[in-house]
Amino acid sequence: MAPRTTEQFGKIRLEKMVLIMETSLELFAENGYHATSISQIAKKAGISKGLIYNYFDSKKELLDALITHGFDSIFQNFDLKEDGILTKEEFIHFIKQNFNLLRDNLQHWKLFYSLLLQPQVADSFAKDYEERGAPMFQMLFKFIESQGSKDPEGDLMAISAMLEGAFLYCVVAPDIFPMEIMEDKIINACFKIING
Amino acid sequence: MAPRTTEQFGKIRLEKMVLIMETSLELFAENGYHATSISQIAKKAGISKGLIYNYFDSKKELLDALITHGFDSIFQNFDLKEDGILTKEEFIHFIKQNFNLLRDNLQHWKLFYSLLLQPQVADSFAKDYEERGAPMFQMLFKFIESQGSKDPEGDLMAISAMLEGAFLYCVVAPDIFPMEIMEDKIINACFKIING
Amino acid sequence: MAPRTTEQFGKIRLEKMVLIMETSLELFAENGYHATSISQIAKKAGISKGLIYNYFDSKKELLDALITHGFDSIFQNFDLKEDGILTKEEFIHFIKQNFNLLRDNLQHWKLFYSLLLQPQVADSFAKDYEERGAPMFQMLFKFIESQGSKDPEGDLMAISAMLEGAFLYCVVAPDIFPMEIMEDKIINACFKIING
Amino acid sequence: MAPRTTEQFGKIRLEKMVLIMETSLELFAENGYHATSISQIAKKAGISKGLIYNYFDSKKELLDALITHGFDSIFQNFDLKEDGILTKEEFIHFIKQNFNLLRDNLQHWKLFYSLLLQPQVADSFAKDYEERGAPMFQMLFKFIESQGSKDPEGDLMAISAMLEGAFLYCVVAPDIFPMEIMEDKIINACFKIING
DNA sequence: GATGAATGAGTATTCATTCAT
DNA sequence: CATGAATGAATACTCATTCAT
Numbered sequence: 001m002a003p004r005t006t007e008q009f010g011k012i013r014l015e016k017m018v019l020i021m022e023t024s025l026e027l028f029a030e031n032g033y034h035a036t037s038i039s040q041i042a043k044k045a046g047i048s049k050g051l052i053y054n055y056f057d058s059k060k061e062l063l064d065a066l067i068t069h070g071f072d073s074i075f076q077n078f079d080l081k082e083d084g085i086l087t088k089e090e091f092i093h094f095i096k097q098n099f100n101l102l103r104d105n106l107q108h109w110k111l112f113y114s115l116l117l118q119p120q121v122a123d124s125f126a127k128d129y130e131e132r133g134a135p136m137f138q139m140l141f142k143f144i145e146s147q148g149s150k151d152p153e154g155d156l157m158a159i160s161a162m163l164e165g166a167f168l169y170c171v172v173a174p175d176i177f178p179m180e181i182m183e184d185k186i187i188n189a190c191f192k193i194i195n196g
Numbered sequence: 197m198a199p200r201t202t203e204q205f206g207k208i209r210l211e212k213m214v215l216i217m218e219t220s221l222e223l224f225a226e227n228g229y230h231a232t233s234i235s236q237i238a239k240k241a242g243i244s245k246g247l248i249y250n251y252f253d254s255k256k257e258l259l260d261a262l263i264t265h266g267f268d269s270i271f272q273n274f275d276l277k278e279d280g281i282l283t284k285e286e287f288i289h290f291i292k293q294n295f296n297l298l299r300d301n302l303q304h305w306k307l308f309y310s311l312l313l314q315p316q317v318a319d320s321f322a323k324d325y326e327e328r329g330a331p332m333f334q335m336l337f338k339f340i341e342s343q344g345s346k347d348p349e350g351d352l353m354a355i356s357a358m359l360e361g362a363f364l365y366c367v368v369a370p371d372i373f374p375m376e377i378m379e380d381k382i383i384n385a386c387f388k389i390i391n392g
Numbered sequence: 393m394a395p396r397t398t399e400q401f402g403k404i405r406l407e408k409m410v411l412i413m414e415t416s417l418e419l420f421a422e423n424g425y426h427a428t429s430i431s432q433i434a435k436k437a438g439i440s441k442g443l444i445y446n447y448f449d450s451k452k453e454l455l456d457a458l459i460t461h462g463f464d465s466i467f468q469n470f471d472l473k474e475d476g477i478l479t480k481e482e483f484i485h486f487i488k489q490n491f492n493l494l495r496d497n498l499q500h501w502k503l504f505y506s507l508l509l510q511p512q513v514a515d516s517f518a519k520d521y522e523e524r525g526a527p528m529f530q531m532l533f534k535f536i537e538s539q540g541s542k543d544p545e546g547d548l549m550a551i552s553a554m555l556e557g558a559f560l561y562c563v564v565a566p567d568i569f570p571m572e573i574m575e576d577k578i579i580n581a582c583f584k585i586i587n588g
Numbered sequence: 589m590a591p592r593t594t595e596q597f598g599k600i601r602l603e604k605m606v607l608i609m610e611t612s613l614e615l616f617a618e619n620g621y622h623a624t625s626i627s628q629i630a631k632k633a634g635i636s637k638g639l640i641y642n643y644f645d646s647k648k649e650l651l652d653a654l655i656t657h658g659f660d661s662i663f664q665n666f667d668l669k670e671d672g673i674l675t676k677e678e679f680i681h682f683i684k685q686n687f688n689l690l691r692d693n694l695q696h697w698k699l700f701y702s703l704l705l706q707p708q709v710a711d712s713f714a715k716d717y718e719e720r721g722a723p724m725f726q727m728l729f730k731f732i733e734s735q736g737s738k739d740p741e742g743d744l745m746a747i748s749a750m751l752e753g754a755f756l757y758c759v760v761a762p763d764i765f766p767m768e769i770m771e772d773k774i775i776n777a778c779f780k781i782i783n784g
Numbered sequence: 785g786a787t788g789a790a791t792g793a794g795t796a797t798t799c800a801t802t803c804a805t
Numbered sequence: 806c807a808t809g810a811a812t813g814a815a816t817a818c819t820c821a822t823t824c825a826t
Binding site for chain 6 (some may be wrong): 002003004008009013016047048049050051067
């Protein structure tokens with residue numbers, strides 16, 4: 001008889017929000033943002049279309065929430081040693097951590113990559129990505145320098161390209177490029193580039 | 197008279213086909229496949245919507261034609277030395293050629309990357325890509341081996357990841373990653389990986 | 393104890409009812425019936441959507457209640473001298489009273505006029521309006537007659553049209569047609585019509 | 589076999605445009621703009637929803653076209669003697685013409701009045717209305733003045749209110765206020781106001 | 785070969801209304 | 806009495822595709 005308490009409502013909202021976001025992440029990642037309809041999401045989540053709009057103002061906002069949350073859940077786990085310089089072990093750990101996060105957030109990454117080339121959608125995305133990535137590039141640069149590289153800028157380019165490509169491979173063709181093996185090879189290659 | 201007419205018709209057909217494909221490539225690459233409508237293509241090409249269906253059975257088929265043609269125009273220009281082994285100079289030339297083809301077919305690449313992550317669209321795409329890419333991987337592998345690499349498989353992985361990542365960077369953020377500089381750094385890094 | 397509680401409930405009910413009606417009148421008048429949503433009303437009133445349905449069975453019934461109440465609050469203030477005949481002073485007072493009621497219930501009038509032309513909505517409305525207006529027309533007719541008009545029917549038509557038009561102007565474009573000036577001019581014109 | 593000629597297409601477009609506008613005017617006038625759906629229009633016109641968007645970019649644009657066309661078809665028939673001053677006969681003719689136009693464009697007027705009180709819709713409308721009406725007010729003012737009125741401004745207010753009210757009555761309740769009778773009475777009243 | 789009017793299934797989104805609490 | 810999550814039917818609008826000419 002009595003209305004639900006604020007906590008009860010909060011719990012419901014949180015659960016439904018998570019349900020919607022998880023469902024839509026899955027579909028967006030698998031089929032692409034444009035090719036996924038609100039109806040599909042509702043159907044798969046077992047709720048009505050209208051309910052989605054109770055939580056997100058538009059399809060675009062749902063995507064934005066997904067992106068932001070994705071970035072958060074990926075980047076918050078980084079222990080970026082922004083001030084100091086990485087030791088070799090820390091560097092190795094950093095790369096491994098990257099691969100771990102890739103493993104754990106494969107769908108987020110899939111979504112990110114699929115958005116990367118969709119100009120109209122990627123606006124907010126690109127800026128966010130850049131901002132979040134910048135500290136990592138900086139840290140990498142310092143490390144490369146500290147290792148006595150003769151061309152830190154060039155090596156940074158090569159190494160980040162290699163990492164990006166490796167991630168892309170893992171996302172697109174995980175069976176051809178098994179992550180465990182990739183990981184080692186990439187780490188090795190990094191040192192060869194820096195020291196070579 | 198009859199053959200002449202046929203010939204003329206053939207010429208018109210070819211020209212119109214090229215017009216449609218060029219126009220749609222431009223739009224697909226710039227705005228994405230889903231966000232581009234047949235009407236837009238027709239308008240930009242200065243023809244009627246109906247005419248497009250005179251040449252392609254569906255929007256999807258137009259895309260397929262674009263992909264196939266894109267692969268052709270990229271890969272046909274490769275002088276793949278499939279039987280023999282590349283010399284260092286040939287390897288360098290091969291990489292440079294890759295960058296040149298990227299430069300000359302930026303829109304095709306943009307389209308390809310944007311499709312890479314859209315499974316439903318990329319079905320035919322992925323298989324084709326694999327088939328076409330296989331000889332190149334083979335050639336690379338042989339070269340790496342011939343250079344005395346201690347871990348050819350690993351180095352191949354690292355190098356192809358690096359190339360893929362470099363291409364992606366060039367396509368997505370050409371102003372941050374200038375192709376000319378990238379090219380040199382990547383080539384250097386390749387040798388460091390192989391010899392290091 | 394029981395009656396006390398009932399009384400309190402009754403008081404709460406009444407207060408909430410008034411709150412809902414005032415809020416919805418404001419919104420309906422300002423933005424139109426169709427363009428106003430139950431959610432907006434609830435939000436503006438600081439209550440839940442469900443509560444509105446605790447007092448009114450539907451949006452349409454809320455509107456009907458508003459109309460009826462509007463009529464009541466407008467017409468109940470009239471001291472209609474239905475039996476006798478108005479003196480000149482009483483007639484002038486009657487017109488001024490009309491303008492005063494317009495001033496005091498501008499939103500109601502705004503709503504009424506906006507509904508006047510929406511048949512589906514105005515069904516009950518029109519009948520009510522007619523019933524309520526009839527005595528006023530009668531009274532006016534008697535007065536016009538008593539003033540020696542040669543064509544009381546015609547003058548009644550002209551005068552009521554003028555009043556209606558004046559009210560419409562005041563509601564629609566109050567800054568172009570200032571009520572105070574209108575008032576005098578209309579009263580003058582009435583006598584000119586009757587006596588002319 | 590050969591495609592239709594430009595004229596053929598033009599004819600089709602014109603016919604369909606007229607069909608859509610006539611149908612939607614009818615429905616908007618009868619049921620109101622908001623309460624009329626595109627589906628209803630399409631159904632009544634015997635065409636598909638999509639076709640309507642082939643001719644009008646949005647429901648709002650369809651309305652705008654209707655308004656503009658309505659104004660045109662009403663005002664273009666006026667022989668506004670803007671420079672000179674109306675004779676009595678010309679004035680009478682002007683009023684009668686007004687009623688005739690009302691008779692001939694009853695639906696347009698119904699639509700106009702129903703829009704007058706819908707703020708969000710009436711934006712473009714109000715400005716247009718004002719612009720188109722201004723010359724008529726001017727002409728009326730000059731005439732009233734020329735007839736020796738002691739208070740031309742006041743009389744103009746009274747007369748235009750009366751005309752507006754009369755029109756409104758004719759539109760809303762044509763059976764209670766028969767236009768033919770109204771017409772005469774209103775004209776008479778005008779002169780009584782001016783001379784009185 | 786070429787046109788563009790026409791269709792209809794689909795899209796995102798809104799909103800009055802219900803109902804468990 | 807009061808809440809707001811949930812629904813579902815409706816809305817405006819889009820677009821690949823067809824087809825008569």
